[in-house]
Amino acid sequence: MSQREGNKVDLQSHSSASSFSHLEAKIRQTHSLARLLTSYAEQLLQEYVQHQGDPFGLPSFSPPGLPVPGLNSPAPTHSGLPTLERLQLDAAALNSLSPLLDTIRHLQADLNPFARRLLRRLEDASHQSRALGSAVEVVLGALGATPGPPGPHPMLPENPGVFLAKLLGYRVCGLYQEWVSCTEGDLGQLLRAGLG
Amino acid sequence: MLRAAGGGLRLGAALPTARTMLALALLAFGALRAGSGSYLAVIAPQDPTLLIGSSLHATCSVSVSGGDTPTAEGLYWTLNGRRLAPELSQVLNATTLGLALANLNGSKQQSGDNLVCHARDGSILAGSCLYVGLPPEKPVNISCWSKNMKDLTCRWFPGTQGETFLHTNYTLKYKLRWYGQDNTCQEYHTVGPYSCHIPKDLALFTPYEIWVEATNRLGSARSEVVTLDILDVVTTDPPPDVHVSRVGGLEDQLSVHWNSPPALKDFLFQAKYQIRYRVEDSVEWKVVDDVSNQTSCRLAGLKPGTVYFVQVRCNPFGIYGSKKAGIWSEWSHPTAASTPRSERQGSSGACEPRGGEPSSMPVRRELKQFLGWLKKHSYCPNLSFRLYDQWRAWMQKSHKTRNQDEGLLSSGRRSTARGPTRR
Numbered sequence: 001m002s003q004r005e006g007n008k009v010d011l012q013s014h015s016s017a018s019s020f021s022h023l024e025a026k027i028r029q030t031h032s033l034a035r036l037l038t039s040y041a042e043q044l045l046q047e048y049v050q051h052q053g054d055p056f057g058l059p060s061f062s063p064p065g066l067p068v069p070g071l072n073s074p075a076p077t078h079s080g081l082p083t084l085e086r087l088q089l090d091a092a093a094l095n096s097l098s099p100l101l102d103t104i105r106h107l108q109a110d111l112n113p114f115a116r117r118l119l120r121r122l123e124d125a126s127h128q129s130r131a132l133g134s135a136v137e138v139v140l141g142a143l144g145a146t147p148g149p150p151g152p153h154p155m156l157p158e159n160p161g162v163f164l165a166k167l168l169g170y171r172v173c174g175l176y177q178e179w180v181s182c183t184e185g186d187l188g189q190l191l192r193a194g195l196g
Numbered sequence: 197m198l199r200a201a202g203g204g205l206r207l208g209a210a211l212p213t214a215r216t217m218l219a220l221a222l223l224a225f226g227a228l229r230a231g232s233g234s235y236l237a238v239i240a241p242q243d244p245t246l247l248i249g250s251s252l253h254a255t256c257s258v259s260v261s262g263g264d265t266p267t268a269e270g271l272y273w274t275l276n277g278r279r280l281a282p283e284l285s286q287v288l289n290a291t292t293l294g295l296a297l298a299n300l301n302g303s304k305q306q307s308g309d310n311l312v313c314h315a316r317d318g319s320i321l322a323g324s325c326l327y328v329g330l331p332p333e334k335p336v337n338i339s340c341w342s343k344n345m346k347d348l349t350c351r352w353f354p355g356t357q358g359e360t361f362l363h364t365n366y367t368l369k370y371k372l373r374w375y376g377q378d379n380t381c382q383e384y385h386t387v388g389p390y391s392c393h394i395p396k397d398l399a400l401f402t403p404y405e406i407w408v409e410a411t412n413r414l415g416s417a418r419s420e421v422v423t424l425d426i427l428d429v430v431t432t433d434p435p436p437d438v439h440v441s442r443v444g445g446l447e448d449q450l451s452v453h454w455n456s457p458p459a460l461k462d463f464l465f466q467a468k469y470q471i472r473y474r475v476e477d478s479v480e481w482k483v484v485d486d487v488s489n490q491t492s493c494r495l496a497g498l499k500p501g502t503v504y505f506v507q508v509r510c511n512p513f514g515i516y517g518s519k520k521a522g523i524w525s526e527w528s529h530p531t532a533a534s535t536p537r538s539e540r541q542g543s544s545g546a547c548e549p550r551g552g553e554p555s556s557m558p559v560r561r562e563l564k565q566f567l568g569w570l571k572k573h574s575y576c577p578n579l580s581f582r583l584y585d586q587w588r589a590w591m592q593k594s595h596k597t598r599n600q601d602e603g604l605l606s607s608g609r610r611s612t613a614r615g616p617t618r619r
Contacts, residue, residue: 051307052305052310053276053277053304053305053308053309053310054276054278055274055276055277055312058277062318063320111307112306112307113306113363114306161242161243161324162242162243162307162324162325163243163308163310163311163322163323163324163325166323166325167320167323
């Protein structure tokens, strides 16, 4: 927390008095959205593991740290970065997650065609991830920061097996939860520290 | 790198777009790091499909990445999260652990049973999904109906065994009998899991052939072909606006009124109706048949002071002059009404038939008396219910008066009686 507070953003210096309240409202609104999506992301992960079969749902399940090139978990150093840089990383990650979640939905439509609630949650998550990413970019724009560079394009992989496809979905749902939660924290810190 | 050895992911031939998206969106995976080491492993076979009761021989082969020396010692298997008995495994060579499973049960989930190879420290090295089940049975009992001649809905059953433990796809197909190509129904699960709805573009006065194909990883099966003309399987919505009301003070009757389904006005057919009713706390329905083309009916022989639930359904017939009956509609929503309470003394137990079912005996007896009365006063050539109602009302009045007189008479007698006191 003390590291985050060391990177305070002075919102008032970024806007006139009349637009300050508008900016603050926008940040609050985006923060509320992130908080809501954090809850949804937790539910999505729970729903996902239920449909893959054990060991996915077991408390002892300890999957390998499946790397997704171009999209990692928030780094341990993330909280020490300047606020705007953190938000740039949040927006880039959320935008990258949207097509990944959509792909997982297609995979699950084949593996679990009758899991309608799971498929709907994945579809919603894909849309919501992009929406939150866009909202964070709007906040960045209002603060005078440009969005970060887009992530690398995914490469053509070899054909994975079904188990690997299940692991992939687990990893992507986990990344979505991590980044939405991280975004909520970063926006919350912006509100607390930046508004003084 | 966790690789697929052989089979790969079978997403289904129907999802090329998904496969492309998967190819674009999935990334080249790095190694699955096993605990402190950097092992690579692969399970063979990948994602096999097997019959229930069959056996499986699998291998988990580790290879090296980095400076560690891989070894099959210490590796173990789990199936759906449960560790498999050591005696089922065998170290085949320095880097390969074998597994022999016999008499396999049906898969626990449709996405496949998770067979996982673990390192000594429990971390996951590789996985493969087993699909164990049965080929589909021939779908049976196809039944179809057309709502108002605009569409066709069909339902079927999945065959005698039912459970295949594998995702089984059902496709309903249809074609005009004498010509035309096969068409495939698109809207599934409209009235249950084994159903499909064809919303439009159906021809009348010509037979269709309809069948269902069932397919899963272990094979396919096709139902018998059903041939039908849409006009022979027409049904309607239930009759709307069903009202049930008392018939004046008559304690054993209720009057039922309804409207004909709106679709009947569009087509050249009539309708026959059926009514069913039951006592509120009973599950047994009584059915009144032959309520031909009228939209009202009177229920008689009911229990006084009792709540009844009533439903009506409709069968269109005479479609475009045909003599054939259609298919009964669904029953209307239940409508409730109660018969008036009986005013006769002692009616709480003495006159009601045991078992709670309305009896026809009192009605017949009354009707006989009524006909006798009519003969005696035969100035009314046209019998009508109105006259019957008037007589019923007169009967009840005279019963009441008689009972009151008997009550007075009894009390008078008791006051002068010698002998045992009446209870």
